[in-house]
Amino acid sequence: MEKLQLREEIVQLPPTPQILYPTVIPKTIVEQLSSDRSQLTAVQNALSQRVSIIQGPPGTGKTFVGVKIVKTLLRDRSNRILCICYTNHALDSFLESLLDDGVGLTDIVRFGSISKISERIKDCCFQYLQGGNFDQFQSRRYFSVKDSTEAVEERIKDQIEFLTHTTAFSSSSFKELKDFLEDTGRSSLIKQFEVPSDRIEGFSTAGKDGRSMKEDHYFKSWCAGNAKPRQAVFSFTSGAINLWELQKPQRLQLLQEWWREYSAEFVEEAVRLMENLDDLRSEMRSLRDEKKVRELDGKRIVACTTTFAAKNRDLIDSCSPNVGIVEEAAEIHESHVLTNLTSKVERLIMIGDHKQLRPKLEHYPLRVDSGSHIDFDVSLFERLVKAGYEPAQLKIQHRMRPQISQLIKDTYPHLEDHPSVNNRNNILGTSRNVVWIDHRNPENTENDAFLTDLNSLLKLKCQ
Numbered sequence: 001m002e003k004l005q006l007r008e009e010i011v012q013l014p015p016t017p018q019i020l021y022p023t024v025i026p027k028t029i030v031e032q033l034s035s036d037r038s039q040l041t042a043v044q045n046a047l048s049q050r051v052s053i054i055q056g057p058p059g060t061g062k063t064f065v066g067v068k069i070v071k072t073l074l075r076d077r078s079n080r081i082l083c084i085c086y087t088n089h090a091l092d093s094f095l096e097s098l099l100d101d102g103v104g105l106t107d108i109v110r111f112g113s114i115s116k117i118s119e120r121i122k123d124c125c126f127q128y129l130q131g132g133n134f135d136q137f138q139s140r141r142y143f144s145v146k147d148s149t150e151a152v153e154e155r156i157k158d159q160i161e162f163l164t165h166t167t168a169f170s171s172s173s174f175k176e177l178k179d180f181l182e183d184t185g186r187s188s189l190i191k192q193f194e195v196p197s198d199r200i201e202g203f204s205t206a207g208k209d210g211r212s213m214k215e216d217h218y219f220k221s222w223c224a225g226n227a228k229p230r231q232a233v234f235s236f237t238s239g240a241i242n243l244w245e246l247q248k249p250q251r252l253q254l255l256q257e258w259w260r261e262y263s264a265e266f267v268e269e270a271v272r273l274m275e276n277l278d279d280l281r282s283e284m285r286s287l288r289d290e291k292k293v294r295e296l297d298g299k300r301i302v303a304c305t306t307t308f309a310a311k312n313r314d315l316i317d318s319c320s321p322n323v324g325i326v327e328e329a330a331e332i333h334e335s336h337v338l339t340n341l342t343s344k345v346e347r348l349i350m351i352g353d354h355k356q357l358r359p360k361l362e363h364y365p366l367r368v369d370s371g372s373h374i375d376f377d378v379s380l381f382e383r384l385v386k387a388g389y390e391p392a393q394l395k396i397q398h399r400m401r402p403q404i405s406q407l408i409k410d411t412y413p414h415l416e417d418h419p420s421v422n423n424r425n426n427i428l429g430t431s432r433n434v435v436w437i438d439h440r441n442p443e444n445t446e447n448d449a450f451l452t453d454l455n456s457l458l459k460l461k462c463q
């Protein structure tokens with residue numbers, strides 16, 4: 001917390017936020033907000049305070065206000081904005097709103113997953129930045145790492161191929177067994193399978209069938225459970241077991257024990273190779289990203305999820321953001337927000353509503369509802385509000401017809417309806433615009449058919 005510039009506001013909680021920045025809002029934005037004084041106040045607070053909280057009930061224009069704040073901050077060329085959301089979907093929605101309001105695509109860099117990216121913001125994704133060329137040193141290093149990566153991948157492939165298709169030493173594995181026993185200091189055992197060396201040049205030792213004996217002749221005989229050949233002469237080391245005295249089941253068991261030792265080394269080597277491969281791939285990514293980082297100098301908005309920012313703190317820090325904007329802040333764990341406040345962030349703007357959803361937390365004993373007072377699902381947004389930090393409240397809703405907004409005015413006593421929601425057409429197919437459907441049957445898979453039929457009926461009537 002020593003490096004956190006906003007420590008005083010977040011930890012010590014001054015009762016009244018200090019006004020530290022001059023409030024200069026472009027005339028065009030003032031005009032756009034003139035019909036909703038609460039939105040204008042929220043923008044003013046965000047531009048003047050080091051930590052500002054904007055609470056918006058449903059339909060009050062939280063994203064709209066966030067966009068106006070960003071556009072105003074961009075007028076100061078010294079500002080670099082870190083925009084974080086909990087999900088990629090929420091992040092992309094906010095970025096598209098910025099584009100709709102005239103923010104340039106070239107001002108934005110978006111980090112994170114691109115699996116469901118929209119075409120509109122694809123070109124601002126970090127993955128699609130081309131970057132410059134490598135310098136001579138970087139080029140040599142990159143291709144050296146690339147060659148090493150390919151070599152390690154080939155070795156891992158060989159290891160996996162061997163372990164997959166070989167499950168034990170067999171009569172055809174004499175060479176591998178010989179190398180293993182010699183490497184582990186048990187060469188005296190392998191001598192019990194030695195075929196006598198040729199005594200006369202041009203001649204070789206022959207078996208019963210008159211054919212020349214191969215190196216693994218006696219080993220294959222041993223694996224088959226045969227007795228020690230009479231013509232075989234072995235030298236035994238003191239204390240060593242006589243392999244030929246073992247019965248066939250004991251021989252097979254011994255082969256299995258040797259195999260477990262042998263394969264364990266392969267597994268350990270495979271693990272080491274995979275760890276090495278991870279390091280090499282990480283270095284290759286870092287070298288590729290170094291090219292792209294040069295392109296970040298011109299980016300004014302750095303956008304990512306809280307998870308990405310926490311995992312890639314150095315990369316985010318290299319962008320030098322001095323302003324942090326958190327969308328749907330009341331649904332984000334406090335730790336996720338604090339982790340992303342780099343030492344350079346000198347202003348924090350949180351937009352959300354602590355009276356709606358809290359951060360998700362699976363472990364019930366840690367939640368507010370459990371009564372344990374651990375309260376890990378209380379966001380930084382909610383904690384500051386309950387500690388007395390006054391939020392800027394958005395008060396005019398533009399989404400719900402009055403019959404619906406009336407249902408939440410006990411929760412939001414200051415909520416007002418914008419005139420545009422007063423004269424909407426009635427919903428077709430129903431006698432009222434707000435309909436309560438009461439049923440006494442538990443909602444389970446057996447009753448899904450009832451709900452499906454009901455939805456189909458409502459859709460049919462509304463056509």
